[in-house]
Every structure is written in C-alpha cells, then in structure tokens.
Amino acid sequence: MLENRKYVIIGVFCLVAVAYLARLFYLQVLDDTYSLGASKNSIKRVIEIPYRGQIYDRNNKLIVYNTPVYDLYVTPKQVRIPDTAAFCRMMDITQSDFDSVMGLAKNYSPVKPSLFLRQLSKEDFARIQDALVDYRGFEPVISSMRTYPAHTMANALGYVSEISKKRLEEQDIPYYRQGDYVGHNGLEEQYEEQLRGKRGVKFMMQNVRGVNKGSWKNGAYDTLAVAGQNLITGIDVEVQRYADSLMQNKVGAVLAVEPSTGEILVSVSAPTYDPNLLSSRFFSKNYRALIKNPYKPLINRPIMASYRPGSTFKLIQALVAQQQGSLFPNTVYGHAGSPMRCHCHGGNNLRGAVQNSCNPYFYYVFRKFLYFNGEHNTFKASAIGLKQWHDMAEKFGIGSKLGVDLPSELKGNLPTPEYYDKAYRGALRWKFSNVYSLSIGEGELLISPLKLVNLAATVANRGWYITPHYIKGFDKAGDGLPTEYRERHETGIEYKYYLPVIDGMRGAVAHGTVTPLANIEGIDLCGKTGTSQNAKFGHKFDHSIFIGFAPMNDPKIAVAVFVENAGWGGKAAASVAALVAERxxxxxxxxxxxEEQVLASNYMPPASSLITPKKPAPSKKDTTQKAAKPFMTSTKPKSTTTMGAISGN
Structure with a gap:
C-alpha cells in the first residue's frame, strides 16, 4: 500500500516537471512575445502611412491627388551640427525656428525621432540630400501631400492637416497618433475613414548606433499598408471652373444639381481660394491670412450661409395653397387693399403671378391659406393656418438639415406658431398682419442656397427629391453610395399642381422678370427670381437670387444662384444661372x-464696409444696464413694418 502511494507521488512530481518544461519550451522557442520585448532596443517599429484616396469628378477627371514629399525627423541626442547658421540657411529656416523645434523635440524625447520639417518637395530634398550626411541625427521619411490640379472647390473639398489635440483625445477607438494628418471640413472630413486607408507596420533591426540592419524575421510580423478608397463625386469639374470664373468679383454661391439623382454638379462659394494654399508646409501662415480676410473665404456659403429666400419662396406658396384647395390656377387677384408694392399690373392668374412675381397676389394667397380652416377667431385662425403651412412647407426640406454629405450644414429657419408665441410673449397675441411678410419669402424665413437648389430640383421632378449629395461612389460610380442618397422624398403635392407653376417659371425667363439675354436659345430654362432684403443691415443693395431648371420637360440640371449686394434677381443671379445651365x-x-456682361460685373463691397467696428467698453454708468437681447427673443418681429417698400422680385 505504501509502495503504491510512493509511485503516485513520484508520478505527480513528474507531471508537474513535464508541464514546466513544456511551458519553458513554448516561451523560449515557440513564443516571440518576450523575445520581442527584450529586443525592443534593437528592433525598430516603423509605421507605414498609406496613400490617401484620390478624388475624381463625374467624368473621372482628377480633382485631388497625392504628391510625394519628404518629412525630416530629428533625434536630438544624435544631433551633431558644426555650424548652426549654415544649417539654417540650407534648410531655409530662421535660428529661432530651429531653436523652437529642437526644444520641442528634446521635450518629447532626446532618444526618439520627432518631426523637424514637414513636406519638403522632391526638389527641396534633392538640394539638401547630399549635405545631410554631414549632419548626424536627421532622417528623411517619404510622405505625401494633397494636390489640387483643378484649383477649385476649396470649401467643399476641405483640407488635410495635422490632427488637433482635442480630436486626438476624443478618439473612441485609438487610431491616430500625434503628428498624424486627418481631413478637416468638407469631403476630406466627411469621408475620412474611407479616404485614409489602413496603416501598415514594419519591424526593422538596427544596431546600437541606430543603423538599419534589415527586416526582422524576414518580415514575418510586418503588415502592409492599404491605400484609401478613391472618392468619385458627381461634380462636373469643367462646369465648376466655369462657374468659378462667373463669380469673380462677387460674393455669394452657385449650386447645381442633377434632379433625377440629387448629385451635386457645381458647388461654388465666392469668394474662394486656391485649395493648394492649405496643403503645403506653410499651412499656418496661409490659414491665418484666410481667417483675417474680411470677405470670409473659409465660409462654405452653399451650406452655411443663411439668406431670406425672397420671391423664390412664392413657388412653395403656390404649391401648398393649391394642395390645400384655397388656390386654383385661374384664381385672379388684384393689387387693391394689399400693403405690398409691386412693379407689375394687377389682375394676374397663378401663371401670370409666378411669371411677373406679383407681391400682392401672394399676399392674398397666403392670407387665404391661413384663414382657410374656417376658424372665426383671427388669432386662433392664424395659429392653426400657420401650423398647417409650416408642416406642408417642411416637406420641401425647409427648416431642417437636408443631410448633405458635408459637415457644418445649417438648418435655417421656418417659423412655427410657437416661434411667434415666444416672440410676442404669449399665444394668440399675433395674427396674419404680423406675419404676412412670409408670403413673399421675407420676415423670419432663413434658407441656404442648398435648400433653394433642392426646391428647384423638386419642382423639376414634379413633386419629389433625392437629398443633394457630392458622392457618386467609391472607386467606381454607384459603389458604396449610402442608402440615404438613393431614397426619394415626396412633398405630398399632387403632380398636376406643379404644371401651372412650371408654366409661370418658363414665362418668367421667356418674357417675365428675367433679363432677356438670359433666355438662351436651346436650353428651355424655367426659373424664378428673388430679391432678398439686405438694406436694413447697412448695405445699399439687396441680394440677387435665382433658382431654375432646364430643359423644361426633361430636366437635366437644377440651379440656384445667390449674388450678394447685386439687387434685382432677374439680372445678376439669373444671368449666372443661365450660363451655367448652358455650359x-x-x-x-x-x-x-x-457672358461678357457677367464677367465684367463687379458686386464686391469695399472691404472696409465688412469690418465691424469695435464697440467702446461700457463706462461705469453703463454697468448696471441689462444686456440687449437678441432679435426675435423678446420683441415683435421687425420685418413686417417695411413690407410696403419691398419689391421681392
């Protein structure tokens, strides 16, 4: 019995010994984890940055591509510079810049490489390459820089620059490192994940002096970098550049959309800048200059600017009133009794009212719409009617974000009864006479050029739209297009109600409010002019607006144009839109x-008029006064008091 127990104990010890030996064999022979950790001082982990995806237009013309450049890294402990002044002259930097960069590098790590100079061109690197052998501690690394051959679409494309500290800290899944480049604004930010690709890793052996001795374990643990996907846009770069030229010496926006797909064909924000300015190592200097520019070229006006839509909004008034049943194509209104002035003769039907942009006509259309609910209390009737009006107009994409594939889209403003309840400090304290400026697209309405080009596309489609978008696909058209850019949005307005409105729009171009030269033969342009109130802000002229589509019965393009401080919508904006559609x-x-007239026109306000003077600091006597409240928070809306002087065309 004791003999058997002895063998059991010996067996247990043998099993434990075998287990330990097996574990030691695994750790020392099969597993490289500890080997890699022990050799970290002799094995260098090199991150391979993938090439960023390129951006193309709808005809496969390059809009953005990558140019090879060199980044120069420095390891402070290894640096040997016999003549600092000569080195600075060679690098084309100042002594203070050198001291600053070296100080940052030493603070980061004396023994690890950090960035010294970024984005040296091939020519610059070739100039210093031979001389670098005399300066220990500097190592060139090949990189790439975004290049914009078309020199256009700066605001829509965005730019690529070093990741900010805030964005670095807010990562949900750690991916970026300090010094990495990421997309900012525009398409570069919107599609960052697809464009950036996937980085690779290489393990390189090096001796005690940091000299590379080849790949570790023949690259068994290396991973290849995967290039980013190419982005195909719906932009027609030829027409885009032509629209840029038409907007020289003007402030505003031009947007064109293909109605059947929602693809954005043209996206101009004027004044603009060359996107190459923000893709060089002089980014900071150029960015500061753009920030200080009084014309605000960094603002992407097509999606970020808010304007009153003016008479272009009459299209929505005509459509929702017909759907409600309060307006018919043969309904005629005169000018009598209207507080609004108008340049045309009275007695228009719906087609004539759209063609001639008759203000009194749409004053009466809007009034009847609000009181059509049968409520006898005028205060309550206005609230009920305005709620119905808001809900119907909202289906055109007004008053909310459309969902374009760019960051920073503004939603604008489509007033609700609650909005006026707050403005007038209580429900049932306002009525039609307080809000009638909405009838011609003025008052508290705020809209972006994106919303108006979408309205033009909706009318062109006779009742539906696809959310405007820049993307056409990745690597090829249609590949990877998000589902939200395939979905049709219905307005709830019957097809038949669009027909008299479109007839009026064609009449506006052929013999209405549009300058005769803009009725270009062969394109069959339909449109609506608008003039957005602006004089109250100290400018001499209002904003010129035009929206339209062509051809009339087979629409291929919808256009919206804003030209600030240009006055009559039928001249400046309509001329640009007609030329873009024709091209x-x-x-x-x-x-x-x-074309000659448009290119020669100059509507740029003096830069001095755009700089807001600084208000003097309040005196001690003023410190007890309450701060002024913003417009529309505690006072009655002011826009309705001047409607008699508005033409609205």
Whole structure:
C-alpha cells in the first residue's frame, strides 16, 4: 500500500516537471512575445502611412491627388551640427525656428525621432540630400501631400492637416497618433475613414548606433499598408471652373444639381481660394491670412450661409395653397387693399403671378391659406393656418438639415406658431398682419442656397427629391453610395399642381422678370427670381437670387444662384444661372454677350464696409444696464413694418 502511494507521488512530481518544461519550451522557442520585448532596443517599429484616396469628378477627371514629399525627423541626442547658421540657411529656416523645434523635440524625447520639417518637395530634398550626411541625427521619411490640379472647390473639398489635440483625445477607438494628418471640413472630413486607408507596420533591426540592419524575421510580423478608397463625386469639374470664373468679383454661391439623382454638379462659394494654399508646409501662415480676410473665404456659403429666400419662396406658396384647395390656377387677384408694392399690373392668374412675381397676389394667397380652416377667431385662425403651412412647407426640406454629405450644414429657419408665441410673449397675441411678410419669402424665413437648389430640383421632378449629395461612389460610380442618397422624398403635392407653376417659371425667363439675354436659345430654362432684403443691415443693395431648371420637360440640371449686394434677381443671379445651365447642357457657351456682361460685373463691397467696428467698453454708468437681447427673443418681429417698400422680385 505504501509502495503504491510512493509511485503516485513520484508520478505527480513528474507531471508537474513535464508541464514546466513544456511551458519553458513554448516561451523560449515557440513564443516571440518576450523575445520581442527584450529586443525592443534593437528592433525598430516603423509605421507605414498609406496613400490617401484620390478624388475624381463625374467624368473621372482628377480633382485631388497625392504628391510625394519628404518629412525630416530629428533625434536630438544624435544631433551633431558644426555650424548652426549654415544649417539654417540650407534648410531655409530662421535660428529661432530651429531653436523652437529642437526644444520641442528634446521635450518629447532626446532618444526618439520627432518631426523637424514637414513636406519638403522632391526638389527641396534633392538640394539638401547630399549635405545631410554631414549632419548626424536627421532622417528623411517619404510622405505625401494633397494636390489640387483643378484649383477649385476649396470649401467643399476641405483640407488635410495635422490632427488637433482635442480630436486626438476624443478618439473612441485609438487610431491616430500625434503628428498624424486627418481631413478637416468638407469631403476630406466627411469621408475620412474611407479616404485614409489602413496603416501598415514594419519591424526593422538596427544596431546600437541606430543603423538599419534589415527586416526582422524576414518580415514575418510586418503588415502592409492599404491605400484609401478613391472618392468619385458627381461634380462636373469643367462646369465648376466655369462657374468659378462667373463669380469673380462677387460674393455669394452657385449650386447645381442633377434632379433625377440629387448629385451635386457645381458647388461654388465666392469668394474662394486656391485649395493648394492649405496643403503645403506653410499651412499656418496661409490659414491665418484666410481667417483675417474680411470677405470670409473659409465660409462654405452653399451650406452655411443663411439668406431670406425672397420671391423664390412664392413657388412653395403656390404649391401648398393649391394642395390645400384655397388656390386654383385661374384664381385672379388684384393689387387693391394689399400693403405690398409691386412693379407689375394687377389682375394676374397663378401663371401670370409666378411669371411677373406679383407681391400682392401672394399676399392674398397666403392670407387665404391661413384663414382657410374656417376658424372665426383671427388669432386662433392664424395659429392653426400657420401650423398647417409650416408642416406642408417642411416637406420641401425647409427648416431642417437636408443631410448633405458635408459637415457644418445649417438648418435655417421656418417659423412655427410657437416661434411667434415666444416672440410676442404669449399665444394668440399675433395674427396674419404680423406675419404676412412670409408670403413673399421675407420676415423670419432663413434658407441656404442648398435648400433653394433642392426646391428647384423638386419642382423639376414634379413633386419629389433625392437629398443633394457630392458622392457618386467609391472607386467606381454607384459603389458604396449610402442608402440615404438613393431614397426619394415626396412633398405630398399632387403632380398636376406643379404644371401651372412650371408654366409661370418658363414665362418668367421667356418674357417675365428675367433679363432677356438670359433666355438662351436651346436650353428651355424655367426659373424664378428673388430679391432678398439686405438694406436694413447697412448695405445699399439687396441680394440677387435665382433658382431654375432646364430643359423644361426633361430636366437635366437644377440651379440656384445667390449674388450678394447685386439687387434685382432677374439680372445678376439669373444671368449666372443661365450660363451655367448652358455650359452643362451644350458643353460650350454661345451666349457670348451675356457672358461678357457677367464677367465684367463687379458686386464686391469695399472691404472696409465688412469690418465691424469695435464697440467702446461700457463706462461705469453703463454697468448696471441689462444686456440687449437678441432679435426675435423678446420683441415683435421687425420685418413686417417695411413690407410696403419691398419689391421681392
């Protein structure tokens, strides 16, 4: 019995010994974890940055590509510079810049490489390459820089720059490191994940002096970098550049959309800048200059600017009133009794009212809409009617974000009864006479050029739209297009109600409020002019607006144009829109006289008028006064008091 117990104990010890030996064999022979950790001082982990995806237009023309450049890294402990002044002259930097960068590098780590100079061109690197052998501690690393051959679409494209500290700290899944480049604003930010690709890792052996001795374990643990996906946009870069030229010496926006797909064909924010300015190592200097520019070229006006839509909003008034049943195509209104002035003669039906942009006509259309609910209390009737009006207008994408594939889209303002309840400090304290400026697109309405081009596309489609978007696909058209850019949005307005409105829009271009030269033969342009109130802000002229589409019965392009401080919508904005539509449809410009006029026109306000003077600091006597409240928070809306002087065309 004791003999058997002895063998059991010996067996247990043998099993434990075998287990230990097996574990030691695994750790020392099979597993490289500890080997890699022990050799970290002799094995260098090199991150391979992938090439960022390129950006193309709808015709596969390059808009953005990558140019190879060199980044120069420094390891402070290894640095040997016999003549600092000569070194600074060679690098084309100042002594103070050198001291600053070296100080930052030493604070980061004396023994690890950190960035010394970024984005040296091939020519610059070739100039210093041979001389670098005399300066220990500096190592070049090949990189890439975004290049913009078309020199256009700066605001929509965005730019690529070093990741901010805040964004670095807010990462949900750690990916970026200090010094990494990421997309900012525009498409570069919107599609950062697809464009950036996937980084790779290489393990390199090096001796005690840091000299590379080849790949570790023949690259068994290396991973290859995967290039980012190429982004195909719906932009027509030829028409885009032509629209840029038309907006020289002007402030505003031009947007064009393909109605059947919602693809954005043209996106101009004026004044603009060359996107290459923000892709060089002089980024900081150029960015500061753009920030200080009084014309605000960094603002992406197509999606970030808010304007009153003016008479272009009459299209929505005509459509929702017909759907409600309070308006018919043969309904005629005169000017009698209207507080609004108008340039045309009274007695228009719906087609004539759209063609001539008759203010009194739409004053009566809006009034009847609000009181059509049968409520006898005028205060309550206005609230009920305005709620119905708001809900119907909202289906055109007004008053909320459309969802364009760019960051920073503003939603604008489509007033609700609650909005006026707050403005007038209580429900049932306002009525139609307080809000009638909405009838011609003024008052508290705020809208972006994006919303108006979407309205033009909706009318062109006779009742539906696809959310405007820049993307056409990744690597090829249609590949990876998000589902939200395939979905049709219905307005709830019947097809038949669009027909008299479109007839009026065609009449506006052919013999209405649009300058005759903009009625270009062969494109069959339909449109609506608008003039957005602006004089109250100290400017001499209002904003010129035009929206339209062409051809009339087979729409291929919808256009919206804003030209700030240009006055009448039928001249400045309509002329630009007509030329853009012609260039897209015909691929050439035949309306040379109109083009000559547009190119020669200059509506740029003096830079001095755009700089807001600083208010003097309040005196001690003023310190007890309450701060002024913003417009519309505690006072009655002011815009309705001046409607008699508005033309609205």
């Amino acid at each position: 897209y449809l015909k691929r050439k410009t035949e309306a040379k006289k109109l």
